[in-house]
Amino acid sequence: xxxxxxxxxxxxxxxxxxxxxxxxxxxxxxxxxxxxxxxxxxxxxxxxxxxxxxxxxxxxxxxxxxxxxxxxxxxxxxxxxxxxxxxxxxxxxxxxxxxxxxxxxxxxxxxxxxxxxxxxxxxxxxxxxxxxxxxxxxxxxxxxxxxxxxxxxxxxxxxxxxxxxxxxxxxxxxxxxxxxxxxxxxxxxxxxxxxxxxxxxxxxxxxxxxxxxxxxxxxxxxxxxxxxxxxxxxxxxxxxxxxxxxxxxxxxxxxxxxxxxxxxxxxxxxxxxxxxxxxxxxxxxxxxxxxxxxxxxxxxxxxxxxxxxxxxxxxxxxxxxxxxxxxxxxxxxxxxxxxxx
Numbered sequence: 261x262x263x264x265x266x267x268x269x270x271x272x273x274x275x276x277x278x279x280x281x282x283x284x285x286x287x288x289x290x291x292x293x294x295x296x297x298x299x300x301x302x303x304x305x306x307x308x309x310x311x312x313x314x315x316x317x318x319x320x321x322x323x324x325x326x327x328x329x330x331x332x333x334x335x336x337x338x339x340x341x342x343x344x345x346x347x348x349x350x351x352x353x354x355x356x357x358x359x360x361x362x363x364x365x366x367x368x369x370x371x372x373x374x375x376x377x378x379x380x381x382x383x384x385x386x387x388x389x390x391x392x393x394x395x396x397x398x399x400x401x402x403x404x405x406x407x408x409x410x411x412x413x414x415x416x417x418x419x420x421x422x423x424x425x426x427x428x429x430x431x432x433x434x435x436x437x438x439x440x441x442x443x444x445x446x447x448x449x450x451x452x453x454x455x456x457x458x459x460x461x462x463x464x465x466x467x468x469x470x471x472x473x474x475x476x477x478x479x480x481x482x483x484x485x486x487x488x489x490x491x492x493x494x495x496x497x498x499x500x501x502x503x504x505x506x507x508x509x510x511x512x513x514x515x516x517x518x519x520x521x522x523x524x525x526x527x528x529x530x531x532x533x534x535x536x537x538x539x540x541x542x543x544x545x546x547x548x549x550x551x552x553x554x555x556x557x558x559x560x561x562x563x564x565x566x567x568x569x570x571x572x573x574x575x576x577x578x579x580x581x582x583x584x585x586x587x588x589x590x591x592x593x594x595x596x597x598x599x600x601x
Contacts, residue, residue: 441477489538
């Protein structure tokens with residue numbers, strides 16, 4: 261039985277975050293997870309009539325799920341510093357507005373706080389559990405689900421913006437350099453924001469500078485983007501959207517530009533379409549956490565009942581989308597065949 265420990269950890273400027281932790285008894289790489297809107301502690305969600313409907317996706321439940329899916333990884337789930345009407349806000353990592361979106365739609369690298377805060381949190385967690393200070397700061401797989409993707413955008417902005425000219429910025433620069441050397445993957449899981457801005461960073465210069473640093477790591481840091489029909493609109497999607505506000509296209513989300521730049525810079529970049537055989541719903545959105553793919557050596561071969569459509573080997577969004585369309589067409593054909601028998 262997996263045991264989830266909930267503790268408080270101190271990061272940059274003595275800011276404290278609550279984290280849900282599953283540590284292995286053996287040497288392991290680290291999965292850092294930033295949850296999205298709605299997810300809170302089990303106690304908080306059970307006491308709220310609206311949130312209680314989604315208590316299966318509490319932070320403790322997600323940590324337990326990830327620990328079961330990835331037995332070769334330590335699990336560190338970092339809760340948002342605050343929630344506003346169900347909106348998760350990671351104020352200790354980036355400057356946000358009332359609902360947790362990046363302030364004015366921009367990611368700022370001037371303070372470089374996200375990298376420093378993350379590393380200090382991991383060091384404090386290590387100390388809390390009696391480990392070497394830097395034991396959890398190596399071989400990091402950083403995942404951001406839904407709103408949690410804003411933290412990954414801030415980290416990528418800092419990686420592509422750090423300078424080494426002024427002494428006062430030396431600590432931040434050192435933190436970013438250390439983080440880059442430890443990163444194994446950045447994974448955006450069905451990322452989205454509430455203010456209509458791009459889901460990904462849009463500054464091409466920052467992207468290229470970040471790519472230049474990530475490319476030098478050994479092995480090169482991998483970037484992965486996973487989308488469900490909840491966030492991504494596809495013209496050939498078999499279901500109709502009932503909501504007034506339908507999901508956006510990959511171009512509107514800013515994915516096309518990020519992917520194009522990273523592939524030009526020879527950064528491993530994959531797009532996965534998950535759960536595209538189901539309706540665009542909040543449940544489908546959360547189900548991505550249970551069904552997205554990860555390197556085979558870090559996860560169990562397959563989770564029970566997995567039926568999502570995935571493009572595991574695709575390197576471009578177009579290839580992933582075509583694969584999903586083909587799978588959906590085969591499913592529709594099979595359904596018609598069975599109905600006629």
